[in-house]
Amino acid sequence: MNVGDLPTPALLVDARALERNLATMAAARPGDALRPHVKAHKCTAIAAAQLRHGHRHFTCATTREMVGLAQAGIGDDLLLANETVDRGRLAGIAGWQDRVRMTVAVDSAATIDAAATAGVRDVLIDVAVGLPRCGCPPEDAGRLADGARAEGLRVRGVMGYEGHLMMVADRTEKAARVAEAVGLLRAAHADVGGEIVSAGGTGTYDLHHEATEVQAGTYALMDTDYAKLGQPFELAVSVLGTVISVSRRWAVLDVGLKALALDHGNPDVDGGAVWFCSDEHLTYAPADGQRWPVVGERVRVWPAHLDPTMAKHELLRVVEDDHVVDTWAIDLAGW
Amino acid sequence: MNVGDLPTPALLVDARALERNLATMAAARPGDALRPHVKAHKCTAIAAAQLRHGHRHFTCATTREMVGLAQAGIGDDLLLANETVDRGRLAGIAGWQDRVRMTVAVDSAATIDAAATAGVRDVLIDVAVGLPRCGCPPEDAGRLADGARAEGLRVRGVMGYEGHLMMVADRTEKAARVAEAVGLLRAAHADVGGEIVSAGGTGTYDLHHEATEVQAGTYALMDTDYAKLGQPFELAVSVLGTVISVSRRWAVLDVGLKALALDHGNPDVDGGAVWFCSDEHLTYAPADGQRWPVVGERVRVWPAHLDPTMAKHELLRVVEDDHVVDTWAIDLAGW
Numbered sequence: 001m002n003v004g005d006l007p008t009p010a011l012l013v014d015a016r017a018l019e020r021n022l023a024t025m026a027a028a029r030p031g032d033a034l035r036p037h038v039k040a041h042k043c044t045a046i047a048a049a050q051l052r053h054g055h056r057h058f059t060c061a062t063t064r065e066m067v068g069l070a071q072a073g074i075g076d077d078l079l080l081a082n083e084t085v086d087r088g089r090l091a092g093i094a095g096w097q098d099r100v101r102m103t104v105a106v107d108s109a110a111t112i113d114a115a116a117t118a119g120v121r122d123v124l125i126d127v128a129v130g131l132p133r134c135g136c137p138p139e140d141a142g143r144l145a146d147g148a149r150a151e152g153l154r155v156r157g158v159m160g161y162e163g164h165l166m167m168v169a170d171r172t173e174k175a176a177r178v179a180e181a182v183g184l185l186r187a188a189h190a191d192v193g194g195e196i197v198s199a200g201g202t203g204t205y206d207l208h209h210e211a212t213e214v215q216a217g218t219y220a221l222m223d224t225d226y227a228k229l230g231q232p233f234e235l236a237v238s239v240l241g242t243v244i245s246v247s248r249r250w251a252v253l254d255v256g257l258k259a260l261a262l263d264h265g266n267p268d269v270d271g272g273a274v275w276f277c278s279d280e281h282l283t284y285a286p287a288d289g290q291r292w293p294v295v296g297e298r299v300r301v302w303p304a305h306l307d308p309t310m311a312k313h314e315l316l317r318v319v320e321d322d323h324v325v326d327t328w329a330i331d332l333a334g335w
Numbered sequence: 336m337n338v339g340d341l342p343t344p345a346l347l348v349d350a351r352a353l354e355r356n357l358a359t360m361a362a363a364r365p366g367d368a369l370r371p372h373v374k375a376h377k378c379t380a381i382a383a384a385q386l387r388h389g390h391r392h393f394t395c396a397t398t399r400e401m402v403g404l405a406q407a408g409i410g411d412d413l414l415l416a417n418e419t420v421d422r423g424r425l426a427g428i429a430g431w432q433d434r435v436r437m438t439v440a441v442d443s444a445a446t447i448d449a450a451a452t453a454g455v456r457d458v459l460i461d462v463a464v465g466l467p468r469c470g471c472p473p474e475d476a477g478r479l480a481d482g483a484r485a486e487g488l489r490v491r492g493v494m495g496y497e498g499h500l501m502m503v504a505d506r507t508e509k510a511a512r513v514a515e516a517v518g519l520l521r522a523a524h525a526d527v528g529g530e531i532v533s534a535g536g537t538g539t540y541d542l543h544h545e546a547t548e549v550q551a552g553t554y555a556l557m558d559t560d561y562a563k564l565g566q567p568f569e570l571a572v573s574v575l576g577t578v579i580s581v582s583r584r585w586a587v588l589d590v591g592l593k594a595l596a597l598d599h600g601n602p603d604v605d606g607g608a609v610w611f612c613s614d615e616h617l618t619y620a621p622a623d624g625q626r627w628p629v630v631g632e633r634v635r636v637w638p639a640h641l642d643p644t645m646a647k648h649e650l651l652r653v654v655e656d657d658h659v660v661d662t663w664a665i666d667l668a669g670w
Contacts, residue, residue, distance in 0.1 A: 007670065009670065082578040085577065134587055250467050296445055
């Protein structure tokens with residue numbers, strides 16, 4: 001099949017760009033030095049490709065991602081890098097522990113109690129390192145670890161996500177601020193113990209010399225926001241649209257905000273400048289000097305934020321040039 | 336079941352507020368004077384409720400919504416108020432024409448040709464009335480109608496969506512600008528003929544005295560953006576979250592931008608002020624003087640943009656106070 005035959009909007013992944021991104025990261029952080037975050041793609045087929053590149057441990061944001069990977073038989077050590085007090089869902093994770101190592105992040109007495117009650121065996125202490133979101137204050141980490149051990153949990157170490165630093169453009173400033181965040185995490189680790197110090201993301205993957213593992217996800221597929229950082233990863237995901245209406249000043253695609261996430265800004269569009277997106281449409285001005293678009297032609301749109309864009313689709317079309325060589329399910333979305 | 340027993344994030348609709356919204360609109364634009372837009376809710380159970388309130392004709396944005404309503408046996412006159420040249424999907428619509436009247440918007444020779452080739456019988460001429468999106472220039476409408484009739488299509492009239500005027504706050508200015516847009520549509524209708532003049536939305540539903548029908552959708556469920564207009568419709572949809580982490584300055588819910596749309600801004604949260612949303616989290620500052628939240632408690636979040644929020648969920652929990660009285664499928668999402 002050719003991309004021209006696909007119903008639109010259609011989510012496309014460039015198979016060769018994906019492979020190059022995976023190889024580049026596997027060279028920089030081989031094997032267990034990377035714990036790929038599946039929330040970026042929500043797709044077991046891509047997780048399987050990351051496994052083939054040598055990464056056996058995975059990071060998840062939801063219990064559905066944890067159970068979905070386990071059901072697919074991908075990875076032997078899965079981390080829920082997020083808090084939950086949903087005992088039913090935690091028990092669903094715990095049910096897999098004889099086959100897959102399942103570890104859950106905790107940052108409070110309540111999350112520790114929920115994990116222990118649900119039968120979870122392994123936890124990491126989640127430490128706040130500057131992003132105002134989950135994670136305990138570094139000075140509380142040791143006390144929480146003691147509490148977890150008192151409830152019979154194994155405490156494998158610490159994690160801390162410096163999400164507020166991913167988009168810092170200046171490399172020197174970024175390195176200094178990451179070192180500061182890592183300092184907080186290291187202090188917590190001294191109090192907590194355990195073999196794991198988990199941190200980072202695509203924006204900081206090459207600045208973590210003390211972390212035992214990095215939780216990068218976006219690198220595999222990328223988006224226009226991360227692409228601004230100038231890292232050695234290529235844009236591999238686009239949304240294919242069809243021109244459905246043309247006027248003398250603008251053209252309209254059938255790719256709207258139901259098909260791509262706008263929370264990091266408008267997408268880029270091949271051959272034009274985006275005016276705005278609405279639910280089912282993208283209005284753009286074709287570039288000066290370009291042939292004016294005609295109704296029916298296909299145009300690729302490049303999302304600014306990968307993760308929630310993936311969540312808006314059920315299928316990912318794997319393409320090489322204009323040939324559709326495979327179709328993968330986005331099978332880890334939802335909760 | 337109680338809302339406290341639901342896994343979160345969970346999309347809730349207040350059954351009584353929905354009923355009041357439907358009754359208020361049915362009194363203002365009874366029966367066929369309203370063609371409810373199902374893109375706002377994407378839910379056949381809500382379309383069935385609109386039918387019970389007397390509206391037999393429906394508006395759709397996608398072929399999936401058209402076919403989904405037909406399969407559910409809801410409505411006897413469905414309008415695709417959007418352009419497509421996908422002959423396969425148009426043929427899917429045409430296959431229902433012996434049981435349901437199916438009408439498709441067209442705004443170019445290419446869309447007319449696609450409809451005719453696919454076996455569609457009825458079209459409306461979509462006219463641009465100020466929003467830079469689909470629709471032909473008003474002066475081209477008559478020529479397009481002639482072209483459609485030459486291809487054997489029945490031209491039922493015109494439609495024009497003044498989407499750029501929905502959020503105009505000043506009522507006098509809004510009325511004047513709607514009248515201007517309607518003037519363009521009326522001029523096109525004079526050239527096109529037919530029994531239908533379809534226009535408007537929730538933001539302008541009470542300003543259309545010349546339209547034969549209004550395409551309002553949001554009024555049924557509402558969002559915080561439309562609520563600013565002070566219309567007689569209540570917020571009926573919220574996303575239920577669980578507090579998963581608490582610090583001395585903020586609290587975190589498990590409701591992020593994967594569970595609600597941010598393209599009209601941040602949501603509102605009961606008992607606090609939103610700092611920011613990330614993929615799976617909402618960080619907020621509990622209001623001064625409020626009891627500080629504890630991990631595990633439930634909080635309702637009020638989305639700023641209804642339609643794409645609905646598209647992020649599979650189920651809608653119908654609640655009266657804190658009781659879950661029914662569960663409806665969001666069964667018209669996708670394309």
